[in-house]
Every structure is written in structure tokens, then in C-alpha cells.
Amino acid sequence: MTGRRVLITGASSGIGQATAILLAELGCQVVLVARSEERLRVTRALMTGNGHVIRAFDLANLEAIECWLKEVVASTGSLDGLVHSAGIHRTLPIRFEKPAMDDPLWRVNYFAAVALVAAFRKPTIRAAESNIVLMSSVMSMVGQPGVSAYCGSKGAIQSFSRAAALELAREKVRINCVAPGFVHAMVSFENQNALNDEQLKAIENYHPLGLGNAQDVANAIAFLLAATGRWITGTTLVVDGGYTAH
């Protein structure tokens, strides 16, 4: 992927960070996006190669995404790829859910993806051949109590990507999803927030191959982004240690 330029959201941690590090090793120039510039600097320090740029931005600011992306590309040059790894996870029983259009989970997980894709596809933004990877989850395909909004948003991303793949094929823009199972980074988040050790062990045991690493998912993203993904669009690559085989 030498010389390709890829923008990665959620690059400050987890899968986004692992993807940035891997793509840098593969020769990409990476545009690192997250809310915290400080944390993006940490990511950049872990990356090989030169020319990686930091663009702190809050993707919940949907109306500003198009203008922001134009400004980014005005200084970096056009993008060969886009990875939307930023996302919000929420554990909340349905009885407490209060659906709202300004729900940050939906804004970042789904609506920001739509806005990014709509902005990215413009011929002034993307290269002649380009592609997009959106972050879905095994939680789009199977459920779990307490994460209905998260599951909904990750399912919506998959359906959106199929329609987008058909619509954007004529523009030589491929678009796919990855659907990760539980990776170690995710588990430590859950540990701090909602699940006890016993519940987390049960989740781990439900993965025939055990928990994954962010690197496992980064590998899949790189596969789709590179020429290895040439003939792949409108699909979801499940990377889950066998979780959804049950």
C-alpha cells in the first residue's frame, strides 16, 4: 500500500490505532482522526514512516463534516481510503433508553459514517479508485441484553454499506464493513463499565478461539483496503474467533 493515503477515525485507541500502525508499516500515509489531539500524538509516535498527519475533530458535529474533510484534503491531497473506526458503546437496558435524534451513539456510529461517505465520494476528495471500511460488529448479527442501541447502530451500518456499495461502484469506490468480535481493548472497556468478571469470562468462553486483538481486526481492514480487496464490495468481513458460528 506504499504511497496510499488513508484517513482513519477513532485512531486514538483500539482497532483504529492498531489499523493506523499497521497501515503505516505497509507504507501508507495516514490521516489520524479522533477528538483528542494528545492521544493522536501517542498513536503517531507508535507509527513508522513519515507524512502522517493529525486532525482532531468531533464526528458528532455532523453538519461540519463535509467542510472539515475538504479542508483536510486541501492540505494532505486526495484520499485513497477511509476507515471509520470511531464509535460509542453503551450498556443500557431498553427500559431506560430514550431515543433521540441527538443521541451521540447514533451520531458517531451511524450518521457520521453516512456524512463521511457522502463527503468522501466527491471526486475532489477521493482518488480515482478508492475504498472505505466501516466498523460494524458481531453485535449487528447477534444480540446481547443491554446493548440494543449499539446493536441497532452496527446493523444499520451494514445495511447502509450494501446500498452504498451498489451506488458508488460506478464511481470506483468500494465500501465494506468489518464485524469484529470482542477484542482485548473492548473487554477492558466493559470491565470498567458494566460487566463483572464472571460475565466477561462467559463472553470470552463463547469465542471458540478466545478473545481477539485489535491487530486481528486491523489485518482484516488492511486486506479490504489493499489490492487484495480489489473485487470485494458491499460485504461484511466477520473477524470474531468463531463467535457468530454458534
Added chain:
Amino acid sequence: MKEFIQNLENMLDLPAGELQADTRLTDINSWDSMAIVGFLALADRKYGKAVSPAAIKNTKTISDLAALVGQS
């Protein structure tokens, strides 16, 4: 009309100045079914006009489209 043409050029990802009032729709490469759906959305959002797909069938030029949204 000038602003209408600019909006249409943006929508079709065409460079500024590519379209004129008398440009025939059949001469625009990207004027396809997707573009028509996009035009209906443009008519609604930018000009507040609910244009029917049937009305598009009778249009031949950019100025015909402009007339549908009260721009001339």
C-alpha cells in the same frame, strides 16, 4: 439561473462553467436515474418545490429543469 446552474454542477460533480441554460440533458454523461433522484431532492431542499418524476420526463434542457423550480 446562474445559482441554479451552480447548484446543479455541484450536484453532478461537474466543474464550474460546464453547464449552460441551453445544455441538453441527453448531452450530460452523468444525467441518469440517480441524478434525477438527486434533482428531486435538490428541488425540495433548496427551492421548496415538490417536483414529480413525471414532470422530469418532459424536460430536455437545463432551463426546462430550472423552470420546474421557478428559476429562469
